[in-house]
Amino acid sequence: MKQFLSFLQKEFYHIFRDLRTTLIMIVIPIVLVVLFGYAITTEIKNARFVVLDQSRDVTTRHLIDRLDANAYFDFYKQVENFDEIETLFRQNKIKMAVVFPPDFSKNREIKTEIQLLADASDPNESTVLIEYATSIFQSELRRNSDFTSVGIVPVVRLLYNPQMKDAYNFVPGVMGMILILICSLMTSVGIVREKEYGSMEVLLVSPLKSVYIILAKATPYLLISFVNILLILGLSYFLLDVPIVGSLWVVIFLSLVYALVALSLGLLISTIANTQQSAMLICGMALMLPVILLSGMIFPIENMPWILQVLSNLIPARWYIVALRDVMIKGLGIIDILPELTILLLMTFFLILLSVKRFKTRLE
């Protein structure tokens, strides 16, 4: 025990003497949350649109007002013809154009069409705009009693995140990323550094048990991750208005389990890599990229080709993000996320088993 404490103390010296790295570990989560929260966003606000109103009656007037009143859209101006629309699109003055056919209100019983034009050079944005405008028009036309006869109109209601806020999606994602970054990267670099400097040999000659070395390496980073978990949760709760509907304790427990997976991944990497650079490279390529691309944080897993869907099962972050969303946003309890927790714990078990095996044989 005394051995372990001596060694643990040394690890803390390393971390606190290297203030720059420690600060980075604390600052990165803040930067990421703020970046994702304010700068990188797929939400659209104040998209300008023009109207080519060939009918100019009460209904079209009303529809334009409704669209303008919405926070997504800003009315730019009325135009006279399609050429003008085209010019405005080319000048990047507008994001969308609405075209009402002549005699819009009179013809509605036969067949009426509203044409929506959007700039598809940014496909994501144009899709969102069109969908949103369509739903506004639909609900408006439905409310207008004259239009009740027109077919079946789907009623869409978004559960749990009615405003489609991005923050609900990326906060769990950022947590998944940060914990991997700190636990895996820092732990593996910390252990590999001892190999690189040659101090690992001295430690292995000493009676210090290798379990102690590993535990002492992992403990400080587990603590820092804990600080980060609280920091990210606090920021997203107070700054980005992301609710924590479920139990905070379950969220923290889940995150710590995930941090354990990340630590054991770092451990495994440290048995593979021989230099700090290669450890960083492996963490970047083999951990960060899959977490960003395959975890469902940015791209929905359901839309991936089946082979990537299978692969995504191997990404711990995938299970963590799903479970975290369940607890944080939907308010589910620990019973409901048991499958994810089990998978994460099994991953930890296997990773540690594998690394301990490798840790011993690599002496040769």
Added chain:
Amino acid sequence: MYVIEAEKLTKRFGNFTAVDQISFEVSEGEIFGFLGANGAGKTTAMRILCGLSKPTSGKVRVAGFDIYKQTEQVKQHIGYMSQKFSLYGDLKVWENIRLFGGIYGLSEVQLKEKTDRILGLLDMEDKRDALVDSLPLGWKQKLAFSVAIVHEPRIVFLDEPTGGVDPVTRRQFWELIYQAARRGITIFVTTHYMDEAEYCDRVSIMVDGRIEALDTPLELKRKFCVENMNDVFYSLARKAQRGE
């Protein structure tokens, strides 16, 4: 009484025989020089004696314990100082002493006493709170040696301890080695400096994985009819078949 006994110690990596059936004994309190050109197999042999590597065959006892079965006991009784790593540079001098003392299970009282004694011996009391990185290389090496024997081991293994150190500091370093040997600590040292080989009680010279000569420096010089250890080493090492 022998503290190291090796009998037909062999280490193979695939078809390559790094250490080829070497046998030797080292007595208590002896300064044993372990010489050989690069690639002769001395580092491999030393790693086996320290328990860092398992031998392919042969019998080895270190500090009276079997290297195969009693690794933990062996570890308690040996010290090790590698050329590559001396101490943790971002730790202070006293923190390094405490760390390694702690790893070897020294008590709080012993740690305090040891720290004072080492700092006094090295004339470094005013450097107690200095970061090791800020010390000159020679000081680091002397401190590293003192730390390697902080737990009073029966044997200390030194892997080219004076690499890159100036002659004056080397001289001081060897003073430390003599002091330790006088206290009964056996010194097992590899070096490339032939003047240092002269300081050893006995010297073994490895060529291509085998021990080609083992005797006191005086006897070796007489046997090879040469003036100094440099010529002894040269006449043996040039027979080497394998390179680096």
